[in-house]
Amino acid sequence: MRRTKALPAIALISSVSLVLGACGGGGGSNDADGGDATIAEMATARGESADGYTAPETKQSGPIVVSSDKPFTSYNNATEDANQSYNTFALVLVQPGAHITNGNNKVILNKDVMESIEVTSKSPQVVTWKLKKGVSWSDGEAWDCDDFYLAWFTQSNSAKKADGTKFFKPASATGYDLMTGECKDDQTFVGTFKEPYPDYESLYNNDVLPAHILEKQTGIADVTKLTASSSADELTKAADFWNEKWNGFTKDLMPSAGPYMLTGFEPNQSVTLERNPKWVGKAGGPEKITLKAIPDPIAQAQALENGEVAVNSMAQPDANAATKLKGLSAQGVTFGAGPGLSFEHLDIQMKHPVLSKAEIRKAFFMCVKRQDIIDKLITEVQSDAKPLGSLIFFPKDEGYKDLYADKAKGDATEAKKILSDAGWTQGADGVFAKDGQRASFKISHTDIPRRKQTVELIQGQCKEAGIEVKDDTDPNFLDERVSAGDYEVALFAWSSPPFKSGKKSIYETGGGQNWSNWSVPKADAALKQAVSQTAIADSLKYWQEADDALAGEYLSLPLFQMPNMWAFKGLDRVYFQSYYGALWNANEWQTK
Numbered sequence: 001m002r003r004t005k006a007l008p009a010i011a012l013i014s015s016v017s018l019v020l021g022a023c024g025g026g027g028g029s030n031d032a033d034g035g036d037a038t039i040a041e042m043a044t045a046r047g048e049s050a051d052g053y054t055a056p057e058t059k060q061s062g063p064i065v066v067s068s069d070k071p072f073t074s075y076n077n078a079t080e081d082a083n084q085s086y087n088t089f090a091l092v093l094v095q096p097g098a099h100i101t102n103g104n105n106k107v108i109l110n111k112d113v114m115e116s117i118e119v120t121s122k123s124p125q126v127v128t129w130k131l132k133k134g135v136s137w138s139d140g141e142a143w144d145c146d147d148f149y150l151a152w153f154t155q156s157n158s159a160k161k162a163d164g165t166k167f168f169k170p171a172s173a174t175g176y177d178l179m180t181g182e183c184k185d186d187q188t189f190v191g192t193f194k195e196p197y198p199d200y201e202s203l204y205n206n207d208v209l210p211a212h213i214l215e216k217q218t219g220i221a222d223v224t225k226l227t228a229s230s231s232a233d234e235l236t237k238a239a240d241f242w243n244e245k246w247n248g249f250t251k252d253l254m255p256s257a258g259p260y261m262l263t264g265f266e267p268n269q270s271v272t273l274e275r276n277p278k279w280v281g282k283a284g285g286p287e288k289i290t291l292k293a294i295p296d297p298i299a300q301a302q303a304l305e306n307g308e309v310a311v312n313s314m315a316q317p318d319a320n321a322a323t324k325l326k327g328l329s330a331q332g333v334t335f336g337a338g339p340g341l342s343f344e345h346l347d348i349q350m351k352h353p354v355l356s357k358a359e360i361r362k363a364f365f366m367c368v369k370r371q372d373i374i375d376k377l378i379t380e381v382q383s384d385a386k387p388l389g390s391l392i393f394f395p396k397d398e399g400y401k402d403l404y405a406d407k408a409k410g411d412a413t414e415a416k417k418i419l420s421d422a423g424w425t426q427g428a429d430g431v432f433a434k435d436g437q438r439a440s441f442k443i444s445h446t447d448i449p450r451r452k453q454t455v456e457l458i459q460g461q462c463k464e465a466g467i468e469v470k471d472d473t474d475p476n477f478l479d480e481r482v483s484a485g486d487y488e489v490a491l492f493a494w495s496s497p498p499f500k501s502g503k504k505s506i507y508e509t510g511g512g513q514n515w516s517n518w519s520v521p522k523a524d525a526a527l528k529q530a531v532s533q534t535a536i537a538d539s540l541k542y543w544q545e546a547d548d549a550l551a552g553e554y555l556s557l558p559l560f561q562m563p564n565m566w567a568f569k570g571l572d573r574v575y576f577q578s579y580y581g582a583l584w585n586a587n588e589w590q591t592k
Contacts (some may be wrong), residue, residue: 043103058284340578
């Protein structure tokens with residue numbers, strides 16, 4: 001799960017066939033075969049086939065600029081401190097994975113770098129990843145089993161210090177923590193699972209980093225010799241590098257094994273990608289892509305209108321920007337939008353002395369008018385958007401139940417009754433208080449305009465209920481504070497690939513992304529069962545049990561499924577993949 005400065009929410013593979021809808025736009029665009037592609041058709045990569053994905057022959061073009069809501073910050077997006085969607089968006093064609101995921105959220109074997117992935121034993125479950133021979137990093141070193149071993153070992157939570165804390169700090173260990181990994185040869189990685197893990201296809205997707213760089217920088221001769229029983233000195237050297245040294249941008253430490261490589265970086269502004277001359281697949285797409293952070297969505301739209309950028313890639317829906325972009329169709333601008341695999345939510349910090357009280361959480365949920373927020377801020381982007389009723393499922397998923405309709409009615413009178421019944425008294429300032437504590441807290445969020453507007457609406461809604469909500473806008477909130485649990489209520493979004501297993505690290509007691517200090521034993525038990533079934537369909541009832549248990553504790557209020565929105569001009573086909581962003585198939589882009 002990735003936080004979207006907005007970032008692993010997930011639909012079952014067996015039920016996922018979500019096609020993002022399209023709104024308005026400048027008609028079709030020329031595809032590789034000379035036909036016109038609709039927005040829906042652009043969700044399919046041109047290199048897809050029945051047995052996987054292979055980069056197609058694509059006309060190469062000159063440099064372009066793509067706008068994004070927030071900047072790239074880290075080459076290692078798998079750490080708990082760095083993990084966020086805007087890194088994923090920049091790295092999707094730099095760090096190739098075992099699969100690609102298309103705009104319809106279909107998971108496809110990446111045949112440019114993989115030969116096969118097979119379950120070679122069912123009891124115990126053994127999965128064999130066969131890597132394609134001849135794949136290399138942009139510095140000439142082989143992309144091989146050493147890199148897979150490093151990804152497994154650093155994210156398995158197997159290496160512990162004497163005091164029981166972790167050497168490595170992965171955002172999530174789910175799946176890797178059930179596996180013992182081994183390199184049979186340079187092209188063969190074998191994972192043996194102590195428990196069944198049906199979401200094994202979620203592993204090794206854009207978290208494979210260059211083992212040879214870590215070896216060179218730390219003096220470790222062979223990462224495949226690292227084990228949980230290795231010396232503390234060796235584990236510390238490896239962990240310090242993995243946890244910290246792949247932040248920001250240092251070109252020599254950050255090679256690429258994909259179609260594009262990172263060549264430039266301006267902190268808090270932009271990252272530059274250029275075609276990788278060592279790429280094993282067919283070269284194509286723009287020779288250079290500058291991914292530029294423009295936090296103001298109206299400014300993004302203006303930059304597209306003025307020709308300063310070719311693509312607006314917006315993980316953050318904005319009604320005013322959508323209206324503007326729809327109005328540019330006569331200028332050749334194509335606009336697309338629809339529900340993605342992210343959801344906006346409010347997370348409660350259980351260490352807060354007021355919010356730790358159940359009646360405060362219940363009253364807060366009750367006073368928030370979610371449909372009003374959607375009507376004012378989201379409907380222009382997606383006309384049929386509704387409040388989300390689950391932390392685990394999206395509305396079109398098998399197993400979805402609305403668990404929050406009765407908990408978040410937007411009813412100030414009922415919210416006040418909840419507090420009064422619990423012995424809280426409304427003071428002269430209109431705010432409830434009890435035992436010297438006021439029903440007052442802050443909502444922390446990044447400086448995205450829609451988020452600030454969301455808080456402003458909630459402030460008014462909850463004031464009627466005698467609850468004081470303060471605004472805490474911090475441009476660096478998701479970079480520096482959220483993973484430290486430095487908030488009272490956090491407003492952000494979780495973004496996901498089409499697998500549910502990433503939920504576990506958010507909602508289980510002590511989970512790597514459980515920054516709010518939640519502990520729901522019934523949910524813990526259900527989550528453990530959900531990720532260890534032999535088939536995905538068998539895990540459904542356990543995900544439902546976890547969802548219900550979490551809802552009953554009033555820990556996180558889901559607001560809505562996030563629509564993605566994007567626009568482009570001068571290119572044949574661009575589609576915002578809801579987890580990997582607009583660049584997921586930029587190697588296929590062609591000028592019109």
